[in-house]
Amino acid sequence: MSAVVLGEAMWTALGRTEDTWRRLLRRETGIRRIRRFDASTFPVTFGAEIGDVGLDGPALYYYLLDAVCDEAFGTLDFGAVPAERIGVFFGSEAVRPDLGELARRWQSREAPRLEELERHHPAGPAVAVAKRLGAKGPVVTLSIACTSSAQAVGEALWAIRRGEVDVAVAGGVDVLVHPLMVLGFSRLGALSVRNDEPDRASRPFDRDRDGFVLGDGAGVVVLASPKVAGRLGRSLGKITGYASSCNAWRITDTPPDGRGTRTAMEEALRDAGCSPSRLAYINAHGTSTQQNDASEAAGMRAALGDLAMKVPVSSTKSLMGHTVAACGVIEALLALRTVRDGIAPPTANLEQVDPECALFHVVEPLTVDKGVALSNAAGFGGSNTTIVVEAP
Amino acid sequence: MIRVVVTGVGAVSAAGLGIESVRTVLYEGRTCLAATGDVRDRLPIPGYGVCTVDVVPCLRRKKDRKLLSRAAELAIVAASLALGDRRDSEMGLVVGVGREPSDSGEVEAALLASERNGALDVGLLGSAGLALYPPLTPLRTLPNLVLAHVAIQFGMTGESGTRTGEEAAGLASIVEGYRLVSEGRVGAVLAGGADSLVDAGSARDGVRLGRLGPGRAPGEGAAFVVLESLESARRAGRVVLAEIVGAGDQATAAVSDLTHLVACIGSCGAATGPLAFAEALSRDGRLQVAEADGAVAWLAWTAGEVVL
Numbered sequence: 001m002s003a004v005v006l007g008e009a010m011w012t013a014l015g016r017t018e019d020t021w022r023r024l025l026r027r028e029t030g031i032r033r034i035r036r037f038d039a040s041t042f043p044v045t046f047g048a049e050i051g052d053v054g055l056d057g058p059a060l061y062y063y064l065l066d067a068v069c070d071e072a073f074g075t076l077d078f079g080a081v082p083a084e085r086i087g088v089f090f091g092s093e094a095v096r097p098d099l100g101e102l103a104r105r106w107q108s109r110e111a112p113r114l115e116e117l118e119r120h121h122p123a124g125p126a127v128a129v130a131k132r133l134g135a136k137g138p139v140v141t142l143s144i145a146c147t148s149s150a151q152a153v154g155e156a157l158w159a160i161r162r163g164e165v166d167v168a169v170a171g172g173v174d175v176l177v178h179p180l181m182v183l184g185f186s187r188l189g190a191l192s193v194r195n196d197e198p199d200r201a202s203r204p205f206d207r208d209r210d211g212f213v214l215g216d217g218a219g220v221v222v223l224a225s226p227k228v229a230g231r232l233g234r235s236l237g238k239i240t241g242y243a244s245s246c247n248a249w250r251i252t253d254t255p256p257d258g259r260g261t262r263t264a265m266e267e268a269l270r271d272a273g274c275s276p277s278r279l280a281y282i283n284a285h286g287t288s289t290q291q292n293d294a295s296e297a298a299g300m301r302a303a304l305g306d307l308a309m310k311v312p313v314s315s316t317k318s319l320m321g322h323t324v325a326a327c328g329v330i331e332a333l334l335a336l337r338t339v340r341d342g343i344a345p346p347t348a349n350l351e352q353v354d355p356e357c358a359l360f361h362v363v364e365p366l367t368v369d370k371g372v373a374l375s376n377a378a379g380f381g382g383s384n385t386t387i388v389v390e391a392p
Numbered sequence: 393m394i395r396v397v398v399t400g401v402g403a404v405s406a407a408g409l410g411i412e413s414v415r416t417v418l419y420e421g422r423t424c425l426a427a428t429g430d431v432r433d434r435l436p437i438p439g440y441g442v443c444t445v446d447v448v449p450c451l452r453r454k455k456d457r458k459l460l461s462r463a464a465e466l467a468i469v470a471a472s473l474a475l476g477d478r479r480d481s482e483m484g485l486v487v488g489v490g491r492e493p494s495d496s497g498e499v500e501a502a503l504l505a506s507e508r509n510g511a512l513d514v515g516l517l518g519s520a521g522l523a524l525y526p527p528l529t530p531l532r533t534l535p536n537l538v539l540a541h542v543a544i545q546f547g548m549t550g551e552s553g554t555r556t557g558e559e560a561a562g563l564a565s566i567v568e569g570y571r572l573v574s575e576g577r578v579g580a581v582l583a584g585g586a587d588s589l590v591d592a593g594s595a596r597d598g599v600r601l602g603r604l605g606p607g608r609a610p611g612e613g614a615a616f617v618v619l620e621s622l623e624s625a626r627r628a629g630r631v632v633l634a635e636i637v638g639a640g641d642q643a644t645a646a647v648s649d650l651t652h653l654v655a656c657i658g659s660c661g662a663a664t665g666p667l668a669f670a671e672a673l674s675r676d677g678r679l680q681v682a683e684a685d686g687a688v689a690w691l692a693w694t695a696g697e698v699v700l
Contacts (some may be wrong), residue, residue: 023418035515038514038515038518039514039518040518041515041516041517041518041519042518042522043518043522056502067693092531092556093534093535094491094535095491099512099514099517100511100512102503102512103503103506103511104506104511104512104514111596111597111600112597112600113600114601115602117597117600117601118601121491121556122535122556122557123556123557124489138640139553140555140557140564141557142553142554142555142556143489143534143535143536143554143555143556144535144536144539144552144553144554145534145536148536151553155553155568157695158571162571162575164640179514179517179518180499182518183502183517183521183522183525184525184529184530185530186522187522187525187526187527187529187530188527188530188531243551244551244552244553245549245550245551245552246485246539246540246543246548246549246550246551247543247549248481248543248544248546248547248548248549249544250544251537251541251544252531252533253461258597259549260549263549267551297548358470367534367569379536380531380534380536380537380540381534381536381539381540381543382540382543382544383536383539383552
């Protein structure tokens, strides 16, 4: 059984839902020099930040969450569904702290306030959304690095399938353009250091890629069982399949043969009862790191066989950066939008395809069939997740 | 619906290795809490429930240890006990973990080096602070890395997930493991939780959150169960410890009383539920555990040999 999409929203460095989509199709980038803090002394001075909000730290985090919920919930009448039949599934890492506050406490040896501890917890977003809706069904937080919100969507699908809930809200939010994130990922050597040309820094599958770009983002999707969906609103599409796998390889490396990606894609298609020949588009995880892109491409070739050079693939991270805990839901929604509108957004900066990343890459907006799409996510620690979506 | 049974259990706590050690101290009414030489910010707690474990014999490579958080160490030891010699590359894995303390001390040096005129200078953080920021910090603190380390050490590539949510997270992971098997998504799954609250930051945060205090000491531990279909367990001739007959999670429910367990070994955060479940497996029963915000995971089971 599939789950019907009744509401959707995102906020990325490219703007709100419609702005993100419009600007992706125009190849406009959201990656620029960091303005949120003085990053001039940092190894990386750019990111895909959501600016002009005037907030930072947890305040920004929850502001984005509220905003995407406002948009996705719209006029949906949640009151028509018993509270026990509404579940909330969120992908979240720890909420990034307010750095000034953290430093002040270090100096004063003052303990964090109760509210601070509650809001910083990974479960904070799921709890906040559940309280907002008065939901009394499952309230689940999944913290699996960059696959977090993809798994949240998948687990929401399963909760609907098993009849546990009638309506499930799934999503993710993350604020990565933060001094500690820039420091931490720089120390790991995971970030692009193209400080002189930020707009060309995120270049998934390109031969000259040198790392990913940190981004801010939030996304949320409202799912319902087919039986209940008709009473609540208009269908924007369906989530039809989901699977995850674990590489069990190394903490930061991915297996060159892409076995985890392959397993997740094959199992998700099987779960959806969908043949690869029906695929109209794949939104790749495509981080722009050497290892991820080569491994993911190998996994996609293994999963798709002869179709690998025929199914259009793009990575929207090339224009809006890597939003980690939020990227799974955002990119699943972009995959759905692609097959709903019949046009695929491009991978920017893909000038010379790395031979190890050979696929049917979309480098200009491309007309595609209105049908079925996949969205891949992969994370530190070796988790892989694939979501299958279908146009209404 | 596929019938799901428990065929393996492993635990580590302040009581020692294995679930029998927990049972022994529970039945003897003995505490494993100990005061440490460190006054730990003079918190109003009765002591600490600290595990004594050596993870190295469980590792594929000795050098992997430097990447492990304390919770990951405990998880690997408990997983090793639950799995025994069994290795199944398609096995699923679901792990409940707790919160990272609000300041673990890892970034303290970087922040202190970035002070200018009594305030944080972000510019200094990017220069002087950079070299003092431990490169392995992100790899020790991301919530899903407990799962990743267990998967790597035991070669588990099936469906996997990490639940976060304080005391309910571990039991919610077993609930999720039950679903993975009962819905045919995996043939077998290792599910449980691991957590450590015995560092100064976690203990202080726990007191502030009302989860630790007089009569509720910080502890640490890990517990896992192996769940699989009744059919595969029978085919492989495995000993069935119990059959899971119901599971769920929801936002509101009664809170079970785990005071007896916590009094003996301390509050083990996300590992508390799995430890209590593992200890109680030999008896028919039902267990409920609540987390701070009211989310609850519950399991019901029938102990011993399964009647067809």
